Amino acid sequence: xxxxxxxxxxxxxxxxxxxxxxxxxxxxxxxxxxxxxxxxxxxxxxxxxxxxxxxxxxxxxxxxxxxxxxxxxxxxxxxxxxxxxxxxxxxxxxxxxxxxxxxxxxxxxxxxxxxxxxxxxxxxxxxxxxxxxxxxxxxxxxxxxxxxxxxxxxxxxxxxxxxxxxxxxxxxxxxxxxxxxxxxxxxxxxxxxxxxxxxxxxxxxxxxxxxxxxxxxxxxxxxxxxxxxxxxxxxxxxxxxxxxxxxxxxxxxxxxxxxxxxxxxxxxxxxxxxxxxxxxxxxxxxxxxxxxxxxxxxxxxxxxxxxxxxxxxxxxxxxxxxxxxxxxxxxxxxxxxxxxxxxxxxxxxxxxxxxxxxxx
Amino acid sequence: xxxxxxxxxxxxxxxxxxxxxxxxxxxxxxxxxxxxxxxxxxxxxxxxxxxxxxxxxxxxxxxxxxxxxxxxxxxxxxxxxxxxxxxxxxxxxxxxxxxxxxxxxxxxxxxxxxxxxxxxxxxxxxxxxxxxxxxxxxxxxxxxxxxxxxxxxxxxxxxxxxxxxxxxxxxxxx
Numbered sequence: 048x049x050x051x052x053x054x055x056x057x058x059x060x061x062x063x064x065x066x067x068x069x070x071x072x073x074x075x076x077x078x079x080x081x082x083x084x085x086x087x088x089x090x091x092x093x094x095x096x097x098x099x100x101x102x103x104x105x106x107x108x109x110x111x112x113x114x115x116x117x118x119x120x121x122x123x124x125x126x127x128x129x130x131x132x133x134x135x136x137x138x139x140x141x142x143x144x145x146x147x148x149x150x151x152x153x154x155x156x157x158x159x160x161x162x163x164x165x166x167x168x169x170x171x172x173x174x175x176x177x178x179x180x181x182x183x184x185x186x187x188x189x190x191x192x193x194x195x196x197x198x199x200x201x202x203x204x205x206x207x208x209x210x211x212x213x214x215x216x217x218x219x220x221x222x223x224x225x226x227x228x229x230x231x232x233x234x235x236x237x238x239x240x241x242x243x244x245x246x247x248x249x250x251x252x253x254x255x256x257x258x259x260x261x262x263x264x265x266x267x268x269x270x271x272x273x274x275x276x277x278x279x280x281x282x283x284x285x286x287x288x289x290x291x292x293x294x295x296x297x298x299x300x301x302x303x304x305x306x307x308x309x310x311x312x313x314x315x316x317x318x319x320x321x322x323x324x325x326x327x328x329x330x331x332x333x334x335x336x337x338x339x340x341x342x343x344x345x346x347x348x349x350x351x352x353x354x355x356x357x358x359x360x361x362x363x364x365x366x367x368x369x370x371x372x373x374x375x376x377x378x379x380x381x382x383x384x385x386x387x388x389x390x391x392x393x394x395x396x397x398x399x400x401x402x403x404x405x406x407x
Numbered sequence: 408x409x410x411x412x413x414x415x416x417x418x419x420x421x422x423x424x425x426x427x428x429x430x431x432x433x434x435x436x437x438x439x440x441x442x443x444x445x446x447x448x449x450x451x452x453x454x455x456x457x458x459x460x461x462x463x464x465x466x467x468x469x470x471x472x473x474x475x476x477x478x479x480x481x482x483x484x485x486x487x488x489x490x491x492x493x494x495x496x497x498x499x500x501x502x503x504x505x506x507x508x509x510x511x512x513x514x515x516x517x518x519x520x521x522x523x524x525x526x527x528x529x530x531x532x533x534x535x536x537x538x539x540x541x542x543x544x545x546x547x548x549x550x551x552x553x554x555x556x557x558x559x560x561x562x563x564x565x566x567x568x569x570x571x572x573x574x575x576x577x578x579x580x581x
Binding site for chain 2: 097
């Protein structure tokens with residue numbers, strides 16, 4: 048349907064896709080809060096939330112409802128509009144990253160000339176990874192502004208920590224990815240996923256994890272730090288800084304901060320799965336593709352990606368309830384003295400291997 | 408100098424490479440927490456499931472009645488004397504001939520009050536009572552908003568007909 052030389056169906060498709068992605072991020076994040084409490088409970092030999100609905104499944108709704116109806120308090124001495132802007136900014140940046148993640152292969156409807164294929168990626172920009180890095184570094188602004196505008200010493204300390212932490216770990220994160228990019232030769236997420244097609248190709252696993260295990264490890268560690276999650280939850284270390292940057296927040300502003308963290312976790316798991324664990328690819332996918340119609344095949348692929356994402360989220364949770372928090376200096380030591388040299392070495396080794404063994 | 412047999416020397420040797428890498432320790436930690444997934448949960452889902460009280464539990468006081476439903480208390484005051492918190496107050500009265508079905512002996516407690524805010528639930532009253540008239544049940548004292556509520560009157564503590572019936576059927580151990 049062309050009107051004023053704009054493909055309206057295309058726009059409707061994209062808007063629908065964006066809506067679905069954002070709503071499902073909310074859904075996954077909501078149930079991640081439930082899952083986190085369940086995981087924590089199970090690891091501590093408890094049963095966790097069990098009152099709201101079956102197995103406490105309505106707990107996220109109850110929590111959200113509670114936060115909505117809480118009294119809204121804005122500190123008198125705060126910088127008011129920054130204080131209000133910060134949680135929204137945190138949320139927006141958390142949601143923006145999902146735009147470049149390919150959620151599945153093209154979804155096809157109809158057959159022959161009537162066939163229409165819908166891309167399950169909001170925007171296939173050729174600098175996908177750069178976009179993610181840019182948005183992730185914007186994400187820390189939410190925390191910084193929130194902590195700073197609160198006019199509270201603990202919050203300020205926390206936002207300083209958040210800033211220095213994310214600066215130090217973004218370096219190592221980027222360096223670990225350079226080695227990966229040397230292999231893929233592309234910054235586009237779609238290309239990277241398509242290169243990891245299936246599970247086995249050319250006598251080696253096709254997933255990047257098996258080509259870049261060290262890079263994956265560095266990237267994973269850095270994502271923990273970027274997400275401000277235990278064992279690197281310096282900015283909100285409750286035993287030292289009370290609650291850190293969201294100490295002065297109440298009601299749904301606090302809710303947005305807490306919720307955006309889980310959305311960040313969801314997106315970060317998606318990025319990890321896409322870059323290193325083959326995205327929506329799975330073993331014997333060619334056989335499956337031949338057996339089922341295109342639309343169903345892409346739904347299967349989306350499901351596979353979701354399973355990987357949920358696996359990563361669970362891993363994040365297991366780590367959180369296992370490891371004690373690092374000290375602040377230990378955190379920076381690890382970032383600057385260990386991970387960055389390690390990432391550089393990984394880069395050199397990868398370059399060497401590519402140059403001498405695969406340079407045909 | 409070793410003071411106990413359990414004393415262990417602190418290992419201050421420098422970390423080995425495996426310890427420095429930290430990943431083996433993470434794996435070890437994860438295996439411990441994963442192991443807890445399969446362990447028995449310690450939670451008691453309270454209102455539905457109740458933990459049995461220990462046989463020596465001392466809860467709210469109950470004023471006893473005999474098989475015919477007559478109050479056993481004779482207002483001798485031994486419980487008030489035994490009470491270290493001085494929580495028990497009572498007033499005695501003489502039984503009239505038409506009250507024989509209510510009180511077992513000639514003297515009875517016209518007023519019997521326990522201040523539950525003072526009571527320390529030591530059980531001395533139960534031990535002091537020569538008539539087996541007061542005992543402590545397996546009930547936890549409920550909370551309330553006002554102090555007045557915590558001064559329990561005789562009517563609040565007197566054993567109910569239902570409780571008597573259950574005890575006769577052997578469902579209640581005390």
